[in-house]
Amino acid sequence: MSKRLPFGLVWFPGMRAKAYLNVLKELDVYPSVIICMKNSRSEIDGLSQEAVENGYNEDYFDVDYGLDDYLPQYDCSVIYTDATDINDQIIAHVLRQQTEKNWIFTGGGILKEHLFNDGMKFLHVHPGKLPDYRGSTCFYFSLLKDMTLSASAFYLSAKLDDGEVLLTTNFKVNILISEKNKLFIDHVLDPWIRSISLKQVLVKVLNKQPIKTVSYSESNARAYYVMHPVLRSMVVDCINRHYVSAEDKGVFVIK
Amino acid sequence: MLEVKSSVGKHESDIPLLKVDDTLADFFAQRQVVINKLKTMDDAQKQAMYENENAVLPVLLAAMDVICLQDIPEQSVELIFALEKKFVLFGKLSTHYSPTYKPLNDQIHCPDVYICLAAMLLRYFFDAHDINALNSAIRVLDKVCLQIEKHTPIENIARLINVLNEEKRALRELSHV
DSSP states (O other): OOEEOSOEEEEOOSHHHHHHHHHHHHHTEEOSEEEEOOOTTOOOTTHHHHHHHHTHHHHTOOTTOOHHHHGGGSOOEEEEOOOSSTTSHHHHHHHHHOSOOEEEEOOSSOOOGGGGGGGOEEEEEESSOTTTSOBSSHHHHHHHHHSOEEEEEEEEOSSTTOEEEEEEEEEEEEOOOOGGGTTHIIIIIHHHHHHHHHHHHHHHHHTTOOOOOEEEOSOSSOOBOOOOHHHHHHHHHHHHHTOOTTSOOEEEEEO | OOOOOOOTTOOGGGSOOOOSTTHHHHHHHHHHHHHTTOOBOOHHHHHHHHOSTTBSHHHHHHHHHOSSGGGSOHHHHHHHHHHHHHHHHHSOOOSBBOTTOOBOSSOOOOHHHHHHHHHHHHHHHHHHOOHHHHHHHHHHHHHHHHHHHTTOOBSOHHHHHHHHHHHHHHHHHHHTO
């Protein structure tokens, strides 16, 4: 029997949200309420086709699974808004109207301080090991630096990538990137590693297991900035150079 | 020729993943094309860049002369990374800033400021293995190239050529090419 999560979900359409939805379906759980936003960039040209050709749906998550597939199966309140940014006033207004205080964040901007009023907490998964890799395109930087890949689940605070880290998931990468799977890194791998970390948190919550948080603030590590295309191509090169054909191909959680 | 498009003003999701083949060769070729369009500043323009204690260029140049990164004054280090952040957030740098890093003029088309910042960021890559700094340096140099394409004059051509060579060295080192 499906279980109700002690979380609401702020749905910002996109691959991350879909990856998270796949996890909710896998765990057979539903959020207390879903607040829907809008995103004109949510659809990725060619991804569905690439997913079929490369087996993403089997190995990672169903890239086409969305709310239209999920909602008929779960008794969940849904509030639709026209908000395109998490800081749009309508979002704060709708949040204040809910009794739910804990929210799964799926994107839509950098949260401003007013959203943290009234005890609101937002569960976010960052694609990098905190506090070492704060900022943008972090997993590209960690792969380039030492072929490490991690995702950190934490509750957001008003400061960027600061807060209480709930857990960090580490991954091993053994894949080849080419023109045939050029959408994989940004639109499958990034959301997938976040969803795995989210899943680990939700499993603990559902099993009432304690989660030891690690607080940090004013981290000494400089935030990373959006990676330049030339360096991104080097990351791809780095991934490919580290590929070992004799080992299982894919991205795996390091236990 | 594959055109490696600049990252200036682009949203994260708009930045494409490029083919790795020939990427560096094409990138360097594009940088080289810019050298042919260089134009030097007149004396009045040069003087304006260095005027009063809020000018950033003298601070950056002084930092460039320090042999060890650890010996660079803390205030200068703070300025370097403050300018980096300013550039990342706003895509432009002024020639003069207040002590709290507020731009004091609209003189944002001064390539030498960007060149010197890129030079210092590249040093942090080489000496401190700071890939983030390298990333910022490349993005700053993208901006320089755009300015030169628009015939914006620069003060010191040799300095630019040297910094571009350092950028090339950094990318080669990182790529094992």
